[in-house]
Amino acid sequence: MKFTEEHEWLREEGDEIVIGITEHAAEQLGDIVFVELPEVGTEVSKDDECVVIESVKAASDILAPIDGEITEVNEALVDDPGKINEDPMGDAWFIKIKPAEPEQMDDYMSEAEYRDMIS
Amino acid sequence: MDDLHSLPLHDLHVELGAKMVPFAGYDMPVQYPAGVMKEHLHTRSAAGLFDVSHMGQVLLRGEVAEVARAFEGLMPVDVVGLAEGRQRYGLLTNDMGGLLDDLMFANRGDHLLVVVNAACKVDDIAHMRAKMPEVEVVEVTDRALLALQGPKAEAALSALAPEVAAMRFMDVRNVTLVGAEAWVSRSGYTGEDGFEISVPVAQAEKLTRALLGNPDVLPIGLGARNSLRLEAGLCLYGADIDTTTTPVEAGLNWAIQKVRRAGGARAGGFPGADIILDQLANGAPRKRVGLRPAGRAPMREGVMLYPADGATDPVGSITSGAFGPTVQAPVSMGYVPIDLSTPGTIISAELRGKRAAVEVTTLPFTPANFKR
Structure with missing residues (x-):
């Protein structure tokens, strides 16, 4: 698993990358009440805004961490955004991307490096 | 800081x-x-x-009937008639009929106790001292x-x-x-x-x-x-009400007792009385309303409001909004022209570059649960 400075995690699953936000991010955001997901098939570039989440406090954009095509989105979050607070690193993933340049993953932090950053 | x-x-x-x-x-x-x-x-x-x-927390000291009369000179509210041991909602107005602050005041027998917003308290105290030289204005610290x-x-x-x-x-x-x-x-x-x-x-x-x-x-x-x-449909000073909103626009007519309105025994005599009394009689051009966005996305302060989906000129904006945990849906308040203020009217809001429907509603969103 890799981690971004924007508190996203990326997990390889076959030839797709599953993307979500970290427990630390979910905690900082507070209770999440709304999620807007992109459409499957959308081509995204690194740093494109691709998911909007709103907590009780504010709106946040989730940026695409890599170039590629959105192959799946977690529709269950739309009806139950609170899942993101309950299981951000597991069931509450946001999107899956088929990467255009898989080596972009190498730019991101390991879990140990991420833990150092937030501590 | x-x-x-x-x-x-x-x-x-x-x-x-x-x-x-x-x-x-x-x-x-x-x-x-x-x-x-x-x-x-x-x-x-x-x-x-x-x-x-x-x-x-501010004490207004002096002969209490005199203090009450002086305080009425700053607010379109019945202060004189407030019985000992009772509290009332009050509004400090400016000469344009706008709101300097909203507050609570209580008759505590030998003085009035006023509770004002934190961000306004320095100005409020200066205003009260300047306009009521005969009253001792004491901040409780x-x-x-x-x-x-x-x-x-x-x-x-x-x-x-x-x-x-x-x-x-x-x-x-x-x-x-x-x-x-x-x-x-x-x-x-x-x-x-x-x-x-x-x-x-x-x-x-x-x-x-x-x-x-x-x-x-x-x-x-x-x-x-x-x-x-x-x-609960209650105004946040600085967001839903400020120096540019009148009590009538803000839907706070209920806070202006009959005795201070045209025909009342102590009508007028507060800053902006001409404008506020006129709006009480003839209505205001715009009104604060409840707004229920379609969908689940909260619409917060600053979101622009349009009369219809295709309209390009905004007619108002949201002054506060959040997800309502009790309502289990997003809730907002904002100002709309009077012809769009009827509950049930569907208007349009622009959120992150996209239009979404918003229903005008009555306030509050959740029923009050006071012990009357």
């Missing part, structure tokens, strides 16, 4: 695990470990304790202010002082709580029954710990305070 003030109970908030943020010049608890959603729901179902010591709100507030406070159970909505009393001489009013800012408690700083922590010792009482931060007052 080096001039950030600390609340008297700052260390206790930190001990309770609060996340502190700057608000109106104070370092304030925005939430505790339970989180905004749980804190909000707990206040509606049991009781929540808020530290609102940032607010201004040695007292904390707590709010205990929710359906179990009465049980929690009467466990410390049984006599508070007899108080009705907007009554004020001196009450001894854990040895402290407290000034208690049955009021609040959540739409729930509850109390606001002014207590000497020296005994504030003891009282707070005593109340939090009750398993029904949780500490509640500013985050839930905002969503609670929003669902």
Whole structure:
């Protein structure tokens, strides 16, 4: 698993990358009440805004961490955004991307490096 | 921010695990470990304790009937007729009929006690001193202010002082709580029954710990305070009302008693009276309304409002909005032209570059639960 400075995690699953936000991010955001997901098939570039989440406090954009095509989105979050607070690193993933340049993953932090950053 | 003030109970908030943020010049608890959603729901179902010591507590001293007459010169509100032991909502107006602040004032027998917004208190006090030279205006700086709100507030406070159970909505009393001489009013800012408690700083922590010792009482931060007052349809000064909004535009006609209106025994005689009395008689061009966005996305302050999906010119904007944990949907307030203010009207809002439907509704979003 890799981690971004924007508190996203990326997990390889076959030839797709599953993307979500970290427990630390979910905690900082507070209770999440709304999620807007992109459409499957959308081509995204690194740093494109691709998911909007709103907590009780504010709106946040989730940026695409890599170039590629959105192959799946977690529709269950739309009806139950609170899942993101309950299981951000597991069931509450946001999107899956088929990467255009898989080596972009190498730019991101390991879990140990991420833990150092937030501590 | 080096001039950030600390609340008297700052260390206790930190001990309770609060996340502190700057608000109106104070370092304030925005939430505790339970989180905004749980804190909000707990206040509606049991009781929540808020530290609102940032607010201004001001004594108006002098011969009280004279003080009341002078204070009426600043507000379109019946001050003279307020009985001893009672509290009322008040509005400081400017010459344009706009609002300098909204406040609570109480007749405490030999003086009036006024509670004003933190961000306005310096200006309010200067305004009151300038406009009421015959009145002694004294800021209370040695007292904390707590709010205990929710359906179990009465049980929690009467466990410390049984006599508070007899108080009705907007009554004020001196009450001894854990040895402290407290000034208690049955009021609040959540739409729930509850109390606001002014207590000497020296005994504030003891009282707070005593109340939090009750398993029904949780500490509640500013985050839930905002969503609670929003669902209750109550204005936030600086967002929903300010110097550019009149009481009539803000839907606060109920705060202007008949005696101060045209034809009343003490009609007019407050700043902006010509404009406000005219709007009371003939209506205002725009009005504050409740807004229910379609879908689940909260629409917050600044979101522009349009008369229809295809319209390109905005006609108003949202002044505050959030997800309403009790309503289980986003709720907002904002100003719309009078012809779009009828409940049920569907208008359009622009959120992140996309249009979404918004329904104009009555306020509050959740029914008030006061002990009348």
